[in-house]
Amino acid sequence: MRPFVIPRPSQAWRTYSNINCSLRAHTFGFTERLARSHHARPISTIRSVDNSIDEATFYDQAYIAQEPLVIRDYLKSSVSTWFHQNEHGDVTLDSKLTGNPNTPDMPYEYVRTSIEDDVARANFVNWLQGDKPSHSAPNSPITENQTRFSQFTAPIGLLSKAMEFNAQQKDSKMRYKRLYIAQMPINELPPQLQLDLEAPELLRCPATPCDVYNTSIWLGLEPTYTPWHRDPNPNFFMQLVGQKTLRLLPPGPGGNVFMQVQNAIGSASNSRIRGTEMMEGPERAALHDAVWGGDAPKNVLEATLGPHDCLFIPKGWWHSVKSVREDGHLNASVNWWFRFRQPKGDSARK
Incomplete structure (x- = not known):
């Protein structure tokens, strides 16, 4: 078996470190538990349609109209063969993905938000090495309310092993969480796996050619x-x-929400890059509270997606994404960044 940490040339927007490195510590009093305040008022939901929508309707009423749109139970693609249910009823990764020798190393993220996270991570490392778990926090200079963020590369088997470890933890607090394969480019996967993630039919309307600029897979605990x-x-x-x-x-x-946060914390981050500054420290806390806290904008729109539900996000629309559950189970998504070419006349609408 290959080691779980293998060096890989970094991309411009990624900074990787070894999984066993000392993660950077910060003195900001943020934990995700404290930031999850519920709204006293309802949030407007994004318009939803069923999977019978055709290409011309999608093109006119979503893409041209620049309106977000939820499409329910749209696509049962072959990517479903990447996953299966184990004897406990939990969804896990199939050997089609984990057993392919040509699957490259993945870009992982890990976020620590509490002492419990330290214990769970240390127990996971001990479990991998065949050692007995510890029930006390590792010796560390950090405190309960500090957030740490790390990026590194490792084989897909690391995520699979983490799910195996979590399945053995009766206490959900002791599960290894927030381990995230974030924005893995599909064009770096083996060709047979890329075929499972072909662009949806709504983006392949013959009357209106479409260019897919990039596409990513997201797999996390x-x-x-x-x-x-x-x-x-x-x-x-x-x-x-x-x-x-x-x-x-x-x-x-x-954009106003983003700039208000930047001005409040004295930052100047790039809003189009999922950078380190967004994932740790005061910016993570401020962005989370501004969008998900009790004072979120009254006109914010919301959609909750289940398996095979899709969401069209128009160009330039601001968005934040979070899983519904928090107990260390697998969550997986895929997205395509695209643009339709200019149609000839009204042929796309006929």
Whole structure:
């Protein structure tokens, strides 16, 4: 078996460190538990349609109209063969993905938010090495309310092993959580796996050719979270395993939220990059509270997606994504960034 940490050339927006490294510590009093306040008022939901929608309707009423749209139970693609249920009823990774010798190392993220996370992570490492688990926090200079964020590369088997470890933990607090394969480019996967993630039919309308600029797979142990940001191209997002909730705002209002946070913390982050500054410290806390806290914008839109539900996110629309559950189970999604070419006349609408 290959070791779980193998060096790989980093990309411009990624900074990787070894899984066993000393993660950076911060003195910011944020934990996700404290930031999960519930709204006293209802949140507006994004318009939803069933899977009978055709390409022309999608093109007119979503893409051209620049309106987000949920499509329920849209696609039961061959990517479903990547997953199966174990004897406990939990969804796990299939050998089609984990057993392929050509599957490259994956870009992992790990977020620590509490002492319990330290214990769970240390127990997982001990379990991998065949040692007995510890029930006390590792010797560390950090305190309960500090957040740490790390990025590294490792084989897909690391995630599979973490799920195996979690299945043996009766106490959900002792499960290894927030281990996330975030934004793995599909074009880096073996060709046979890429075929499982062919662009949806709604993006392959013959009358209106479409260019898919990039596409990514997201695999993680809940809770998973992506902060407030915008994409340079329209985004077609599909949930595969578990549930995720997304909150969105149009370019103007969404940008105002981002700038208010930046001004409040004295930062100047790039809103189009899922960078380190978004994932730790004061920016993570401030962005989370601004979008998910009790004072979130009154016009924010929300959608909760289950397996095979899809969401169209128009170009420039701001959004944040988080899993519904928080107990260390698998959550999986895929997305395609795309753009339709200019149609000839009204042929796309006929």
